[in-house]
Amino acid sequence: MDRLIELLPKLFTSVGETFYIVGIAMLVGGLLGLLLGLGLYVTRQGSILENRWVSGVLNFVVNTFRPIPFIIFIAAVQPLARLVVGTGIGNNALIFALALAATFAISRIVEQNLLTVQPGVIEAARSVGAGPFTIIGTILLPEALGPLILGYTFIFVAVTDMSAVAGLIGGGGLGNFAIQYGYRLFNPTVTWAAVIIIIVLIQLVQLLGNWLARRVLRR
Amino acid sequence: MPIIQITDVTKTFPPRSKGEAAAPALDGVSLDVQKGDVFGIIGYSGAGKSTLVRLINALEKPSSGSVVVDGVEVSTLPESRLKRVRLGIGMVFQQFNLFNARTVWGNIEYPLRVAGIPKSEHQARISELLHFVGLVDQAHAYPDQLSGGQKQRVGIARALATSPAILLADEATSALDPETTREVLALLKRVNEEFGTTIVVITHEMEVIRSIANKVAVMEKGRIVESGDVFDIFSAPQAEATKRFVSTIVTSVPDPDALSALRKRHPGRIVTFSFADGSTSQSSVFLTLGEAAVGFELVYGGINEVQARTFGHLTLALTGDGAAIDAALERIAAVATVTEVA
Helix, strand or coil: CHHHHHHHHHHHHHHHHHHHHHHHHHHHHHHHHHHHHHHHHHCCCCCCCCCHHHHHHHHHHHHHHCCCCHHHHHHHCHHHHHHHHCCCCHHHHHHHHHHHHHHHHHHHHHHHHHCCCCHHHHHHHHHCCCCHHHHHHHHHHHHCHHHHHHHHHHHHHHHHHHHHHHHHHCCCCHHHHHHHHHHCCCCHHHHHHHHHHHHHHHHHHHHHHHHHHHHHHCC | CCCEEEEEEEEECCCCCCCCCCCEEEEEEEEEECCCCEEEEECCCCCCHHHHHHHHCCCCCCCEEEEEECCEECCCCCHHHHHHHHHCEEEEECCCCCCCCCCHHHHHHHHHHHHCCCHHHHHHHHHHHHHHHCCHHHCCCCHHHCCHHHHHHHHHHHHHCCCCCEEEEECCCCCCCHHHHHHHHHHHHHHHHHHCCEEEEEECCHHHHHHHCCEEEEEECCEEEEEEEHHHHHHCCCCHHHHHHHHCCCCCCCCHHHHHHHHHHCCCEEEEEEEECCCCCHHHHHHHHHHCCCEEEEEEEEEEEECCEEEEEEEEEEECCHHHHHHHHHHHCCCCEEEECC
16 A cells, blocks of 8 residues: 555556547547548448448458457557657657557448447438538437447447557556556555556546437437 | 430349349340320339339449430440439439438438538428428428428429439339328429429329329330330220239229129120220210110229329120121121120
């Protein structure tokens, strides 16, 4: 317990780092994943911008990168991280890898949720003269907003989970804190302090997601 | 010049699985709809009528043939120029297809936004439409709070928002109960009468045709097997498919079961006389039979009304001398359609 009190400032820093890492990764990955997911959806056969080739390429890319376990992915994309964010180690390299992994995961979530929008509703929009991009902005996204919020909440939890392996490339955050000061120094109290904070954080985000989705779905 | 002119259109969808032959959804269809018509297209599911109606607002493109709407060939128009065409054509759907994330108001406003009509004009137009369809109180309700009939009235208001010259109704009443169906049909009729909107109605129910259409085309397996004035089709259907549809609501002609029951009771000749539009007085038929000393008994029949015009079928069991009956029938054939049914 004394050890934990000693480590409190480090714990607070770690909480801050987790917010920073997960926050930026979700922001970037969320946006890119939305675009990629829309791309997957609209180019499908029978969809509003049907295109077999683009659809094939997008599916190939997503299917190639999504199944790679994150702990391997993070090492594998190091050269790319150096190119894009200028470094292969530390929090920024971690954020890069997380954002990229989240992009692929989110793209599938977005595609799946857009598929729940009834084709007839899209046909109704087409019948009044709305073009593909108008339909995306004014029909598809608003109609699928409730499930999309739940999908993003799900990915947020997954990204927080993935961020725990940060130590591998010298990143910080709560997961790294638990491993470095709890597990490696044989101090379960410290490990559990980090675990509890992660649990509380995830519960709060899930509650917020559920509440928002319920408001949007009006039920 | 017809407002909608479909000429020799075929439409073939790619086969669902490899090796399967591609069956044509439309096979040489031609159709003219005049301005102000309520044009009914009737057929069983899979007859191609939904595909046909989607050619008009170019939601589907034909494999060959031409579709001219208001003087514009729409089948070859690029997507970018279709917006203008579609603003002039409203569409109502079987499953309503309302935007669930928008209120009734938002649903009706959507076409106005797409059309780029200034926001200041929305209020007046939407409230006018809400009054027209009788949904003023539900303006701020969401679709999932409405009944089926209310949803379809929103669908109609949305389709009319940009004051289109043409309204397409794709099985608009098929998901509704009989009472609500009547209300929605009455509303469509008002649209036609008050705004002069040309309406194309797709249905598999003859009752829909009878209550609002003035022209009808019967479809079967991607072809139009018969078309014409609703009254003519109802009073004298020619094609087999047409006869089947007409028999669903004109029950004054005995079906084979009824006929064999009649046969048992009446061993003599059984003949059906068909009258259209009061052009023949029934009394002259009976008079002729009487003069020829032919005994007759009315065994089946009825008088129907379509578009405020009447037609009827009377089935009589005749008794008497064979030659006298033949002579009498010959005279009657000049004033009514005579069918020897058994």
